[in-house]
Structure formats: structure tokens, C-alpha cells
Amino acid sequence: MAYIEPAPIKDKENPLESMMERFNLAAEKLGLSDEVYNVLKNPAKQVIVSIPVTMDSGKIQVFEGIRVVHSNILGPAKGGIRFAPDVHLDEVKALAAWMTWKCAVVDIPYGGGKGGVRCNPREMSAGEIERLMRGYTKAMLDVFGPDKDIPAPDMGTGPREMAWLMDEYSRAKGTTINAVVTGKPLVLGGSLGRTEATGRGVMVTALAAMQKLKINPFQATCAVQGFGNVGSWAAQLLEERGLKIVAISDISGAYHNENGINIQEAISYRDGNKGTLEGFDGAEKLSDPMELLELDVDVLVPAAVEDVITVKNVDKIKAKLIVEGANGPTSAKADAIINEKGIMAVPDILANAGGVTVSYFEWVQNRLGYKWTAERVNRRSDRILKDAFDHVYEASQKYSVPMRIAAYIVAIDKVAKTYTFRGGF
Numbered sequence: 001m002a003y004i005e006p007a008p009i010k011d012k013e014n015p016l017e018s019m020m021e022r023f024n025l026a027a028e029k030l031g032l033s034d035e036v037y038n039v040l041k042n043p044a045k046q047v048i049v050s051i052p053v054t055m056d057s058g059k060i061q062v063f064e065g066i067r068v069v070h071s072n073i074l075g076p077a078k079g080g081i082r083f084a085p086d087v088h089l090d091e092v093k094a095l096a097a098w099m100t101w102k103c104a105v106v107d108i109p110y111g112g113g114k115g116g117v118r119c120n121p122r123e124m125s126a127g128e129i130e131r132l133m134r135g136y137t138k139a140m141l142d143v144f145g146p147d148k149d150i151p152a153p154d155m156g157t158g159p160r161e162m163a164w165l166m167d168e169y170s171r172a173k174g175t176t177i178n179a180v181v182t183g184k185p186l187v188l189g190g191s192l193g194r195t196e197a198t199g200r201g202v203m204v205t206a207l208a209a210m211q212k213l214k215i216n217p218f219q220a221t222c223a224v225q226g227f228g229n230v231g232s233w234a235a236q237l238l239e240e241r242g243l244k245i246v247a248i249s250d251i252s253g254a255y256h257n258e259n260g261i262n263i264q265e266a267i268s269y270r271d272g273n274k275g276t277l278e279g280f281d282g283a284e285k286l287s288d289p290m291e292l293l294e295l296d297v298d299v300l301v302p303a304a305v306e307d308v309i310t311v312k313n314v315d316k317i318k319a320k321l322i323v324e325g326a327n328g329p330t331s332a333k334a335d336a337i338i339n340e341k342g343i344m345a346v347p348d349i350l351a352n353a354g355g356v357t358v359s360y361f362e363w364v365q366n367r368l369g370y371k372w373t374a375e376r377v378n379r380r381s382d383r384i385l386k387d388a389f390d391h392v393y394e395a396s397q398k399y400s401v402p403m404r405i406a407a408y409i410v411a412i413d414k415v416a417k418t419y420t421f422r423g424g425f
Helices: 015-030 034-041 089-105 126-139 159-173 197-212 229-240 263-271 289-294 332-340 354-368 374-399 403-421
Strands: 045-054 060-069 077-084 111-118 149-153 221-225 244-250 253-256 299-302 321-323 344-346
Touching (some): 015 034, 015 403, 045 089, 077 126, 077 159, 089 403, 244 263
Parallel strands (some): 299 321
Antiparallel strands (some): 045 060, 060 111
């Protein structure tokens, strides 16, 4: 399966307010000055453009494109481009800020950016999508750049769209500049190890957390919700390291086998069955897919969609450890109950940061003009994720806060200190 950056948070409340709630808690713990607080909470740049596209019918349709650069304090902005009908400015602002903290928590020299075009790619031909992406790129020529703002795939876009973006940008500049975007096909400068990057990060942070909780991987059970790119890779890599994966799920339902599911068999079945687990006989289908979250397991990996752990089911969760492969799988109200129950939750901002880490490696390789082996990519990615987990865990202990708030503390502290050293305004 092609790698796509984890899709954006779709909070049922205002996504910007949801992000700011956690930002404010961390800022209060750090005692940020008013100056630094106000600089960090506001995006550095917001660009809205109109993109006229000739449709296959011959008619001209005008699309709205957005790009938000939240911060360039640590370095060039980094973040995906989303093609979806419900793109709006507040969501893009929230996700750009979220990318700032995500890059900072894994100590990558990027600020946060995010982009989107309000459209429905499922109702568009490949030619229409190409003309839209090229039009968006032309409109953002002054925003994008390998030293300014580096986009990537997100919901509704993938390696094909990133290739068109790179080509359009390169034509405008008169030379091939593959470092302007990440998530490209391998032949255009994409990185090895990228497909499994996010799932691998989930595995690394899960094992680091299990070590702190003194859970033996070879005696541990795990349930993985979501069997797309992130969930299937996380399940496979955790199984390889000794965990017994007793439940998996996808859009067709949830499947449970207390003796353990053979993940390689499940992946092979899915790939040969139009991308779904429907009819998989290596496990028993649960009557309610949400039962997977309530199974008596050591490790729970929600790697599907947002808001699956809520006040309605959080009391029934029995896992000792939650590792968030998806973005925003835990609601804010459920978060508080998880903490009261003493369950450790490795937050999305840390657990699924493997994708942006290998995006960074792709950019580095493009700048060097030298390709790394998959083994080198994986080794360096594992080290970055393990170090990030250790820093967040230390902050959690120091400030007596849950891992989620600790992740924000680590990230905001890094950006705030860099801002101060650079001299502010």
C-alpha cells in the first residue's frame, strides 16, 4: 500500500479550539510569557487562493485553495495537502499548529504547515485532479520552497499528486527541485522505508512504553483498530517483536482470535480481497466492531479514525496501554477518565510521528543527492522515536502530567526557547 500521511483530525467541535485547549494547559505549566504565548498561538502566514480549472466538460470551475504556515521558527514549514469537500480555514490552522508541535516533539528542524483545496477528488478525473494540483502549485510558488515550506500527501492526495507538484514547481524555477515536496514516488526521489514509517513509529513507542510499564512483549496481547497502512504495519511489526495480536478491524468489521491472528495471512487476504478483511476466516467476527476497544488486552492501538474512545466506552476499556496510531482517536473528556484509571496513553503527536520523520529523511536525501538504504532509514527513525518517547516520559514525570500534555510541553518548550535565542521581535 502507498504511504499517505495520517489524515487530519476531524474534531466534532472546533478543531482549532480543541488544539488550543491542550496548548493552553502546556503553556501554563511552562509559564510562557505573554509575548511568546501570542507568537506561538498565531499562524505566521495564511494564504487563500482561487484556482480556475478547465474541467473535462470544457467548463471552467474555480476552487478555493488554502495554505497555512503556522511557524518557521525551527526551520521551513512542513505539512500535507488535503483534497476534500469540507476543507476550511480553522481546520487547516489547527493542523498546521499540530504539525509544529509534532515536528518539535521528535526534534526535527521544521515548523508546521498545512494546505487544502475544497473539492471532491472522488468525483474528478485524473486529468482534472492533475490540472487542479498544478494550478494550486502555481498559486503557491511564492509560498513553497525546499527552504520555506515543504508539502506532503494527506487525505485525498498521494505520491502521484506530489509528483505533479514537484514537476510544476521545477518547471517554474527552470531546474529539477525534488526537495520541494516529500511523499514522492521512489523514482522521483522518494525515500525507502516510508510506506511502513508511521506503523513503525507506533511499534517503537509501544515497546518503549511497555518497558516503562514492565510489560513483557512475549507475554503481551494487543488489539489493533484499523487495518490500513498504519494499523497493518503496526500489527505486523508488533507481532514480529513477540506480541500476540488477538484482534484487528477494518471497514468490514472487527475480527477476534484469543489464540492470536497470523497478521501476514490477514494482510495477504486483505490485499487479494479488494482491500478488505470481509470473509477472513483466521478469526471470529465480532457482532459489534467497537467491542474491539473493550477487549481484555495489554496494548490497544486505535489506528483508524478520530473520536473512537469517548465517555460512552472509556469505562469499559481494559488495556494497560493505549498507543494512538490515528489522529485524535481519544476525545478530550475521555482523556481525563483514562488518566484517572491509570492507563498510559502514548499520544498521536508522538506515536504516529514516524511518517513526518521519514519525510524529513526524504528531504535530507534530496538535498544531499544521495539515497539511503532502508536499513539506515529504519535505524535512524527508530532512534529518533525512542529518544522522543524518553523526553516526553521525563517531562511527564517532572511536571506530573499525562503523556499527551507532556508531549505538548516538550514541543512548545523547544519552539519557545528557539524563538528566544533567535531574539524574538
